[in-house]
Amino acid sequence: MKFFCNKSELVEKINIVQKAITNKINSSVLGSIFMHIDDNNLTMIGVDTDLSIETKVNAKVVEQGKLFLDSKLFGEIIKRLPSDKIEIKNNELNKKNIIISSGNTEFNLLNLDSKEYPQIPQVDFQNKILLKQSIFKNMIKSTTFSASFDESKGIITGVLINIKNNILTFVALDGFRLALKSEIIDNNEDINIIIPARTLNELNKILKETDDLIEIYLTNNFIMINVNNDKIVLKLLQGDFIKYDSIIPREYKLSVIVSKYELINGLERSTLLTKDKNNNLVKMEIREDKLVLKSHSSFGQLKEEIVIKKDGIDLDIAFNSRYLVDAVKSIEEDEIEIKFNNNITPCIIKGNKSDSSKYMVLPVRFIV
Template sequence: MRFTIQREKLIASVQDVMKAISSRTVIPILTGMKIEVKQHGVTLTGSDSDISIESYIPAEDEDKVYVENIEEGTIVLQAKYFPEIVRKLPEAQVDIVVDEQFNVKITSGKSEFNLNGQSADEYPLLPQVETENSFEMPIDLLKSMIKQTVFAVSTMETRPILTGVNIKLEDQNLIFTATDSHRLAKREVPVSGTNVSIEQVVVPGKSLNELYKILNDSEETIEISVTNNQILFRTKHLNFLSRLLDGNYPETSRLIPDHSKTTIQIKTTPLLRSIERASLLAKEERNNVVKFTSNDDALIQISSNSPEVGNVEEEVTADKIDGENLKISFSSKYMIDALKAIEYDEVIIEFTGAMRPFVIRPIENDSILQLILPVRTY
């Protein structure tokens, strides 16, 4: 096997597939990276038991040559050393030659490395995802859906199903929901041109975080395919495969209140900054609790008190307050996460009482919803 490749292209692909390689895997060969060389290009694969990533470098693309001097073959290289070697090579081109005994020679300029490879016969084949149940959407839209929901998944393994994001597609409407049982994040988008329906699949939050990092902010589309226990995200040069979580996701729609007693319309950034400042003293106390008090003259008081440290109070002006005056306490961390995820200049917050969950949405867009359970303070 042999090929000569542009180093920058190789580095980008290596970095992508490394996100799926773990040194803690129980299958020794999965600590390596599989490289498959064909006349049309080179495919790199990394996998652990949860996610598998294939990155493809075409031999030629848009009249640019990325891979040449091709002799077909496959090899598995130690992921512990290969990425570092590639990153530090001196020239723009890298020449890789593999002999019958899987000895690998990597040359660039005057630098030459010899590595011991492994036969790729041992490397498990990735599950094939049938693409009947698939739809397409813009990459940037998928990334914003991940960003607006994945932070709310649970980090506790006590209820494994809550460590994932619930994905549902019905009537050309795609819904992402995440909850850790103290807060909930939900985002809906219309997906045109598909008659596929996906009842509910739960994708590990960890997988979606890695996918988010890998995807370029391009306008291109991504194809999403689902089977019984796998989900595949496919772009022109990338296949990202994740296992799905087993179990039934809780019915979350009944958590969302259908009426409110107090509605506050407010600019996102001043509110966010104020809560961030109040949280500086709330760190020591249980749950980073911040108090939120509204009164008649559109002023909101944000305060936090930590007996050992001190207290902080400040006022923020709301654009509009309707309904009853309100005193409520909540986790500053949850509120900060929610406001950061919304990405709109102005939000509407709907309260149904001091001990009931409250809802935050952007004013111009009710397809984004954040829900937070208050904290009881005595």
């Protein structure tokens, strides 16, 4: 085996494939990258239980072969090589070793046994969906933070992805909040799948803000996304998602329209007094044309007034401010609308002019 490749391209592709390399399991097999060299390509594969990635790097191939190297070590070595031109070949004196050289630097590494490395899951290429990268990326960013990341929570560690009547919908919830994002797309397929939020977040790091199309293929257990010639296979969660429609309030006694940026800034200031990041309690007092934010701790107190447009009852209510900030930041409009019923039922947060993003947050009980 012998080939040459470009350092910057190899580093970029290693960063992609490493997103499928597990850190949770003490396994030299799943902690490694499998590579095979043929024609003019270096193909790199990373496989985890929930996420698998196959990516290709342009290479000048002199002799074909296979590589199986520790992911972290290989990545660190390539990043630190002095020249952009890299040569990788078998060590003629010891066939179990390989030589990585660049400029005046040469590494001699053990080529691991790849016989036990799992295969990347096979996905049926018949059912293809085309979607803009930017749309898929934005849908992930707008919802995954509301999923549960406690693996004991089962189905709500995933994001429901639904396509029906040319509308793509993502839904995530964790028992304290819910995120719903919808987009009109040019696709008449009907799908209803659940993908772990953790693997969607890894996919989001690969996707770019571009209108280039990605190809999506579905089977019963996996979804494969082909983006920039990288194949990304995500395992689906099995089961029925919570019937979220039944828990979203339909009627409201109070509507507040407020500047997105003023509310975010006020909420973020309210957390400055709190050391416990899991208990960022903020109280809202809504009267006439003002929303008053109040927070306190052993370090002091905050009171901040924000001008609003109010329609409905007066209300005192409290929330975990982090949940509110996550929701408000995800709305693209400059003005948001918040709808309430009372201080023990959830509020709904949305754009003032659009229902494409909708967030539900449960309040925190407080003592007057």
